[in-house]
Amino acid sequence: MILRCLHAVRRFIPHCPALCRDAVSKRSLVKIPELLYSARASARGLSKMSLWPFSVSPWDFSQPNASWNAEMQEVYDRYNALCEVKAEETEKKPPWRKLPSYNRSLKYVTGGVYLSKIIQSKARLFTRNLKEHGAAFEYVVFMNKQEKRCVCLFQAGHLLEGPPGYVHGGAIATMIDTVTGTLAGYLVGPVMTANLNINYRSPVPLGSVVVLHGALDRIEGKKVFVTCRMTSTDESKLHTEATALFITVGPQWNSFEVS
Ligand SMILES: CCCCCCCCCC(=O)SCCNC(=O)CCNC(=O)[C@H](O)C(C)(C)COP(=O)(O)OP(=O)(O)OC[C@H]1O[C@@H](n2cnc3c(N)ncnc32)[C@H](O)[C@@H]1OP(=O)(O)O
Numbered sequence: 001m002i003l004r005c006l007h008a009v010r011r012f013i014p015h016c017p018a019l020c021r022d023a024v025s026k027r028s029l030v031k032i033p034e035l036l037y038s039a040r041a042s043a044r045g046l047s048k049m050s051l052w053p054f055s056v057s058p059w060d061f062s063q064p065n066a067s068w069n070a071e072m073q074e075v076y077d078r079y080n081a082l083c084e085v086k087a088e089e090t091e092k093k094p095p096w097r098k099l100p101s102y103n104r105s106l107k108y109v110t111g112g113v114y115l116s117k118i119i120q121s122k123a124r125l126f127t128r129n130l131k132e133h134g135a136a137f138e139y140v141v142f143m144n145k146q147e148k149r150c151v152c153l154f155q156a157g158h159l160l161e162g163p164p165g166y167v168h169g170g171a172i173a174t175m176i177d178t179v180t181g182t183l184a185g186y187l188v189g190p191v192m193t194a195n196l197n198i199n200y201r202s203p204v205p206l207g208s209v210v211v212l213h214g215a216l217d218r219i220e221g222k223k224v225f226v227t228c229r230m231t232s233t234d235e236s237k238l239h240t241e242a243t244a245l246f247i248t249v250g251p252q253w254n255s256f257e258v259s
Helices: 002-012 018-026 032-047 070-083 115-124 169-188
Strands: 096-098 137-144 149-156 191-200 210-218 222-233 238-250
Touching: 018 169, 070 096, 070 137, 070 149, 070 210, 137 169, 149 169, 169 191, 169 210, 169 238
Parallel strands: none
Antiparallel strands: 096 137, 137 149, 149 210, 191 238, 210 222, 222 238
């Protein structure tokens, strides 16, 4: 019955052929709630067509999914609870905020260079380009703007193998770039990575969960210096230390203020 419904969705919503292909070919009952959610999102997307050039069916990859192990879920719950806690005295907004994560939030942002329509339509954020949950980069970023720092929970999937049984150093660098870049971008606006300096202290077992702690070091004109440590979830083990330099790009760079 559910599969028949999905066939019907496929017929009437040509914008989600991949979704229905997955549903019909894999016939996975586990995925059906997710697929139905996606189908609803796609249907909602149809009504958003007038908002072009914004993406019509954004999927928030920062939401928990079935691939998360118990440790990832536990640490997520802990930080997510902080997002509900208001500053006691002032009753202002909670200092922590979970950031949503999309694989392409704007359809046609080319950075000013020419990109063919095919490239533009297929472009996806590197860390969010797989449909299979848990295979590669599972992560969520919590931001604390007041303290100019962030925390990222990262579960390293099996496709990120480097040395047998351990995470590839490039995948670790990718996550550090992502976390530090997200923090810099959140604080000052669009940035590009100019320098990334990484010390690998202890290997990260494949499938394990680690925490990346990003913090603003200083800002000098266009230059934003950020530090990052990757640790075990209880912070007893240091996996990686890094410093990153970002350069603000765009016209607003000399008018921002970080208080
Ligand atoms: C929604 C999801 C968000 C996910 C976040 C992901 C974040 C990922 C970010 C990236 O991966 S970006 C891709 C990788 N990076 C690049 O491709 C950047 C390539 N390089 C450039 O485009 C330019 O070199 C750059 C924009 C970084 C700088 O060019 P500018 O012409 O704007 O800088 P300029 O040469 O005016 O230098 C400005 C200052 O920065 C300094 N600087 C520039 N590059 C440097 C460098 N590499 N090392 C040290 N200092 C550097 C430079 O000396 C100078 O210092 P002073 O102001 O003190 O004189």
